[in-house]
Amino acid sequence: MTIERILIIGAGQCGAMAAASLRQRGFSGRIVLVGRESHPPYERPPLSKSVLTECSQTVSGLHKTDFYREHEIELRLGTAVQSLEPIKRTALLDDGTLIEWDRCLLATGGQPRVLEKFPRTMADVHYLRTADDAFKLRQTLQASQGRLLIVGAGFLGLEVASTARSLGVEVTQLEAGEHLLKRALPSDISIWLAGRVRDYGVDLRLATSIDRQHPGEPGTYRLSDGTDITPGTVLVAAGMQPETTLAKAIGLALAADGGIAVDPQCATSIPGIYAAGDCATQRVAHCGQPMRLESWQYANEQARIAAAAMLGVDDSPTPLPWFWSDQFDCNLQMLGLPEPGLTYVQRTLSTSAEAPKWVSLGLRNGQLRHVVCANAGGELRPLKSLMEAGVPCSAAALADINQPLRQLEKQFRASIQPTSSAPSQEPLHV
16 A cells, blocks of 8 residues: 555654654655644653743744745644544544545643642642643742642652742642652662752652642642641642543553553554554563653654654664653653662762762663663763663672773673684674
């Protein structure tokens, strides 16, 4: 079948990068990129940081203004796909436009998880997912309208807490779990991070949640620790749910975590339809489990893989998971995922409280499986190489700051090469 028309539903980072990748691969057919927001595609990480401190009513786009016109990508903003017909291969937009397609990519992302106690319509309650959400929250923060209560202490919630403190806003932050970022950090790093958050003036309360609204006192909440709080503003940062409305409507298979189940090429259970980004669940080679990873990296990489697959090219596998977060004057980066039974060693490059610099390395059976670093992103390249290759490593050597990581990488790789005592063979020419 000749592929002449590709529809991408979702004009976020994943959708926009998939469209760009299609053109980079030489696809000359029709590309339609449909998005609910009125803003051209942009990156979301700045929404919790720089966008909250600026004054502009626009966000920096992923591409230059003329990119989509120059590459003949039809950008349909401020509209949504009302229905999808997999057999007829058509899509109906809510403005009545009917679009025919040969391949369709669902890059629908996700929506904030809405808590029953804090409906979106409630005054002074915010959720943060879009640029317009950020503009609204910024107006409140810059006006310093009382204490900010943040419900949730994941990456998003922590980044907003950091930004709010830089604006002089008083912050109370609740985390239902006993540790920060339990699914991303080992316990000792989680404890360190909690201390840093508090050092920056955040009233961080772990193992604490909202119990109920205080009777007779609108805007006052009773917490599970028995105390009351009357915030001026509430930000709910309690995680995200994949946007799967269209997927459910056409009967696509969903994974146990609620994401759209996809294979290594981002293909769904219906031929011709692919899914990528925050809405998709894919087996992660590093841990062997299907997971939905909400990250800047996966949005880009799955966009690349899906674009290739829609053109009949296998560009898998997906890369080693990589995450990053800027908060409280610290750049945190993570490679891989925490696993049970890892033993961690630390490579401390600076003990400065203001600007710490270290790398925490999790190993199992001599193999590097998980890395967390603070202000040490330049150390990750050789570690990434070792993790991807599964090269046996010495924990003591990795912790020794007198041994450069690039040199260690060479040594570890050399240790698994055939020894000189092996029988000599003629070189293999390829």
